[in-house]
Amino acid sequence: MGGPGLLDRIRRLGGSGLEWAELRLALLANGLAFEKLRLVEALAWLAATLVSATVGVLLLVALALLLVDEAWRLPLLGLLALGFLGAAAWAWRTALDRLQGGEPPFAALREELARDRAALMPADDEARR
Numbered sequence: 001m002g003g004p005g006l007l008d009r010i011r012r013l014g015g016s017g018l019e020w021a022e023l024r025l026a027l028l029a030n031g032l033a034f035e036k037l038r039l040v041e042a043l044a045w046l047a048a049t050l051v052s053a054t055v056g057v058l059l060l061v062a063l064a065l066l067l068v069d070e071a072w073r074l075p076l077l078g079l080l081a082l083g084f085l086g087a088a089a090w091a092w093r094t095a096l097d098r099l100q101g102g103e104p105p106f107a108a109l110r111e112e113l114a115r116d117r118a119a120l121m122p123a124d125d126e127a128r129r
Contacts, residue, residue, distance in 0.1 A: 020116075027109040038098060045095035049088050056084025 061077070068076050104110075 042095045042098045049091035053088035
């Protein structure tokens with residue numbers, strides 16, 4: 001009936017299916033690793049934002065109290081505070097851009113699955129014949 005030829009074909013088909021699944025899992029793992037790196041980078045920028053803002057405020061207070069004449073304390077404190085808060089805002093914006101920018105999650109996996117679907121589905125012209 002089926003003979004060894006049929007069993008060999010079934011084994012090859014199973015092997016191809018396993019190769020396909022292995023490739024897709026590797027793409028998924030790669031996508032997860034990439035997303036994890038993006039998240040860690042954004043968290044690092046957020047930490048830099050907090051550190052910059054905190055150190056900036058502390059240094060400005062110390063500088064204003066030690067070096068500035070009493071008449072100039074408030075204007076200088078305001079100017080330096082704006083500078084450090086501007087740096088903190090820039091770091092915050094950079095962190096948000098890192099989270100929102102780039103390719104959507106698992107873009108390579110989606111592209112590969114779309115190519116697989118296109119290869120498995122017959123074209124419209126061939127289906128009509």
